[in-house]
Amino acid sequence: MNRTARQRREHGTTLVLTVITITLLTLVAAFTLRRVAPRFRMAHQTAAWQEARLAAEAGVDAAMGDLLRNTTGPVPGAWKGWKQDQGGGLIGPVLSTTLETVKSILSLLLGGGGSGGTVTVSEPIFLDNLKVSAGGAIPTEVDVQLWALGITGNPRTRWFRIRSMATCALPAPGYPAPDRLDGPLRRFSLREVRPQLRKDDVGAPMSIRPPSASRTIEVLVEPILAFELAILTDRSLSLGTTGRWAVDSYDSRDPLKSNPDGTYPGQSSPKVQENGHIASNGGRPADSLYGPLISANGARVRGTVATNGGDDPETATHENVAGALALDPARVRDDFYREMKPLARPSTENARPKPLLGGPFSAGSESSPSRYLITGQLGAFSVEGPGVVIIMVDGDLDVGNGGITIPPDVTAYLYVRGNIDFHGNAINTGVGSSHRPGQLQIFGEESGLQLRTLRAYGNAAVCAAFYGPTYEVRLEDNVDWCGAIGARSFEMSGGGTGGFHYDEALATAGPPISFRIARYIEDVRQ
Amino acid sequence: MTQTPAARAFTLAETVIAMASSVLIIGALLLGTMGLQKSLHASEAFASSQSDQRRLIDYLARDLRRCIGIGVTTGVSGAFTRLAAETVIIEDRTALVLTLPGYYKSDTPSKAEFDEALPAVKTDKGIGYGSGSGPAPGVSVTFRKVFLPEQGGYCFVREEAGTEQAIVRGAKDLQLQVGIATDGKTCAVEVWFRSAFGNLRPVISTHDQIMLRNLRID
Numbered sequence: 192m193n194r195t196a197r198q199r200r201e202h203g204t205t206l207v208l209t210v211i212t213i214t215l216l217t218l219v220a221a222f223t224l225r226r227v228a229p230r231f232r233m234a235h236q237t238a239a240w241q242e243a244r245l246a247a248e249a250g251v252d253a254a255m256g257d258l259l260r261n262t263t264g265p266v267p268g269a270w271k272g273w274k275q276d277q278g279g280g281l282i283g284p285v286l287s288t289t290l291e292t293v294k295s296i297l298s299l300l301l302g303g304g305g306s307g308g309t310v311t312v313s314e315p316i317f318l319d320n321l322k323v324s325a326g327g328a329i330p331t332e333v334d335v336q337l338w339a340l341g342i343t344g345n346p347r348t349r350w351f352r353i354r355s356m357a358t359c360a361l362p363a364p365g366y367p368a369p370d371r372l373d374g375p376l377r378r379f380s381l382r383e384v385r386p387q388l389r390k391d392d393v394g395a396p397m398s399i400r401p402p403s404a405s406r407t408i409e410v411l412v413e414p415i416l417a418f419e420l421a422i423l424t425d426r427s428l429s430l431g432t433t434g435r436w437a438v439d440s441y442d443s444r445d446p447l448k449s450n451p452d453g454t455y456p457g458q459s460s461p462k463v464q465e466n467g468h469i470a471s472n473g474g475r476p477a478d479s480l481y482g483p484l485i486s487a488n489g490a491r492v493r494g495t496v497a498t499n500g501g502d503d504p505e506t507a508t509h510e511n512v513a514g515a516l517a518l519d520p521a522r523v524r525d526d527f528y529r530e531m532k533p534l535a536r537p538s539t540e541n542a543r544p545k546p547l548l549g550g551p552f553s554a555g556s557e558s559s560p561s562r563y564l565i566t567g568q569l570g571a572f573s574v575e576g577p578g579v580v581i582i583m584v585d586g587d588l589d590v591g592n593g594g595i596t597i598p599p600d601v602t603a604y605l606y607v608r609g610n611i612d613f614h615g616n617a618i619n620t621g622v623g624s625s626h627r628p629g630q631l632q633i634f635g636e637e638s639g640l641q642l643r644t645l646r647a648y649g650n651a652a653v654c655a656a657f658y659g660p661t662y663e664v665r666l667e668d669n670v671d672w673c674g675a676i677g678a679r680s681f682e683m684s685g686g687g688t689g690g691f692h693y694d695e696a697l698a699t700a701g702p703p704i705s706f707r708i709a710r711y712i713e714d715v716r717q
Numbered sequence: 718m719t720q721t722p723a724a725r726a727f728t729l730a731e732t733v734i735a736m737a738s739s740v741l742i743i744g745a746l747l748l749g750t751m752g753l754q755k756s757l758h759a760s761e762a763f764a765s766s767q768s769d770q771r772r773l774i775d776y777l778a779r780d781l782r783r784c785i786g787i788g789v790t791t792g793v794s795g796a797f798t799r800l801a802a803e804t805v806i807i808e809d810r811t812a813l814v815l816t817l818p819g820y821y822k823s824d825t826p827s828k829a830e831f832d833e834a835l836p837a838v839k840t841d842k843g844i845g846y847g848s849g850s851g852p853a854p855g856v857s858v859t860f861r862k863v864f865l866p867e868q869g870g871y872c873f874v875r876e877e878a879g880t881e882q883a884i885v886r887g888a889k890d891l892q893l894q895v896g897i898a899t900d901g902k903t904c905a906v907e908v909w910f911r912s913a914f915g916n917l918r919p920v921i922s923t924h925d926q927i928m929l930r931n932l933r934i935d
Contacts, residue, residue: 212746219750223757230764237771308839309849340837340844350844352837370768372884376776387832409834413843504899526900709843711930712820713783716832 229369236368236404239329239359240377243406244713246323250333250355251410253318255706258337258351258412262290263532263703273337274394275316282394285316290339291346310350311341319394323357330360332397340411347702350709351412356391356717358405365402379404387717407717411710415529417658417701418632418675421494421693422469425531425660429682430469430490430514434669436686437517438467439493441673442695443627454626455673455692467494467693470527474499483513490686491517494693497527530705531660531677533637536583536606539564554578554601568609571616573623576601584608588633590616595655599625605633608643611662615649620673628656628674629700635659635678642679647672656697658704675701759914763921769885770908770923773873773893776884777813780858780875781904781927786816786935787897790859799935804896804905807873812861813895816935817877819853820846824878855934862888903928 261268270285277283290313315336324331333355340350358380365381367374380388380401388405421438422428430438441464443453448462456462469492473484484498496518501511502525509515509523542564546552551573555561560579568586571593577600587609594617597603611633617624619631633655635643641661647653648667657664658677666672669687675697683691727735781787787800790812797814807813822830838847845852859876865883873885873893885891896905909922 212742215746219753223753226757226761230761230768233768237775240775310837310839310844312837342839342844350837370765370772372886373768373772375882376772376779376884411837411844411846526902708930710818710845711783712818712846713779714820714834715779716821 229366232362232366233368236361236377236379239361239404242329242331243357243359243404246331246333246357246359247355247406247408249323250318250321250335250357251353251408253321254335254337254353254355255412258706263534270316272318273316274319275314289314289316313339317393320397330399331357332399333357334391334393336393347416348414348699353412354391354407354409356388356405356407358397358399358403360399361402361404363402377404407714409712409714410708412706413709414703415705415707416699417677417704418656418697420470421467421675421691422681423529423677424471424681425679426473427680428469428471429486430488431683431686432488433685434687436683436690437491437493438469438691440464440466440693440695444696452626458690464695465493466695467492467691469494470497472499472528472531475501481510483511485512486514487512487518488514489516495522495524497524499528501525532704533660534634534658534702534704536636537562537581539583542583551575552580552582554580571595574598574601574603587611590614594621595619595631596621596624597631598623602630606636607633608636608638610643611635611645613647613651613653615651617652619654620652624654626654628654628694629697631655632701633657635662637661645678656701658701762913766910766921767923769888769891773885773908774906774923774925776875777860777906778925778927780815780817782930783817784815784929785818785855785931786933788814788935790814800897802897802899802901804894807860807893807895808862812859815858816855817858818846818931819856824856826880862893901933
């Protein structure tokens, strides 16, 4: 009995000691956790804040991709997945005319003028609650709004404004960061969403509730037009090998930079300009990063020569251009790349067939150009104006012994699926021609995986702008070309008395082939 | 059977052993707790310094990403120099000056238009933000390390449109270096401090590479 009672007392003492020890350890652990937990929360909050910017930029990228899909080429796209307010609180799919229509009469009236002049603004279209996070990642949603901005009446020069707001979830409940200096920078929505943020929450409300981190990126996007450079290639670029062959520029709109009739003033004229820029997208193999991507062959280029890499930054010489003796080293670069997307032809609905007996094509008005569909081959031709004509050729364009005559009051757009051969003829440079490359714009269409060629030789004199990313351009002998070329490759064999003369008026004349961000803003006061 | 007094109490040996054990256990607990506290304090100080590093880089990155001009002011006169492909340490009288594109209707925090964006207007190069009088001028933002008595020591401050804001407190040992790449398209920011702990007091460095999204016009 007595032994048992003493044992009970000893067990009780042990229990008390154990409880005290456990309590002490628990207190220490709780204190440690209390001190450490805010730091973990802060790390999570900072990660979500960074994630929100990446998501907002992903929203801009999504909009840029849809811009490219829907606004390059002559046919407006369907803007799949995008929505707009159709009035009366009704949200629906994008109407084909939305971005074409100016939002307010006022902006139209105020439009025009120089710097500071008002631009026309369309109604916005938007992507609603775009989910940009993978499963298991921080839940993130983006709302993207897009407006079309007009500087001139020309839809080809239309800019766009993209505003993308991304919201990332934070772990609940929401606690402010342990360091108060973080607050003004990260501006978390801990308990409720700020009214300024709600303005950008278009369409259905976001499914991510506070606590959350939101960031807004806004960009102004300008179009990249097809003829901004004298020569642009996706692969090889080889310049003239003999004679006085050179690349230079003039401006057919300015009598101080061209002849009084807007033609090229001649290589030795002081009116000749230095904006004959050439560039190639072609890259070097992975095992040989530095080496030539453009063969200048001793030809002079009065403009910038740009490649996609190839120049060793450790050396003073420009390895990216071969035969660069006549080039200005200060105008050789290696940081160029520009996506070249083939353009699609306009609708062939109500298109007329080829004129009978080789007669001239008739131009229509600018708002309603006449359209022709040539199901076979097209030879030499002329157009009677005034106005605009669109000629779509399913087969080859081979002028044979003739030429192409585009009068001064006509602009012709040619869409060709086959090969193009100018032989040694006058293309828009003969009697009665405009001599303006912007008035003969030729687009080489994509034909499956087949490569096409554009060829001219002898004493061919061409005044035209050509864009065909699947076309290999081969010029020989004394070919003289006024205008611009965008092609898969360019090769000038010989040169002689010829040359390549970029008309600076083309910089704003071509259709958009891509877009670039002209201004990047983060709206930090929202 | 009656109990003897000896059976009711601990023997001397038991008491001595129990006391010695208790002292050992409590001492170990005390030392452990003190060590834990010291370690926790060191970790907190380290985390706080890293949080300062991160905040300084994030402030800079946010502004560098959208800036249209980068320069430094040095010396007593505060002469401005455009920052080309070079590296500078922001301390003493050297301040980093970024030019942000004009975007807001007002830079006065108390005004209602403080958070309102300007409309898009025509510019010489296409479209930008501005008003009828022309494109909005750039806004200068300055980052510098200064001694602020009211904050109790050295701080990194960010000044925009005359409003100065401390973004890092206790920055005496925090160093900031900004470098522009040779191609002018990226900017490297490095922030480091010397750890207060450990025999070697290692340098803890954090850096970021930021793409300059806008073309510089300075």
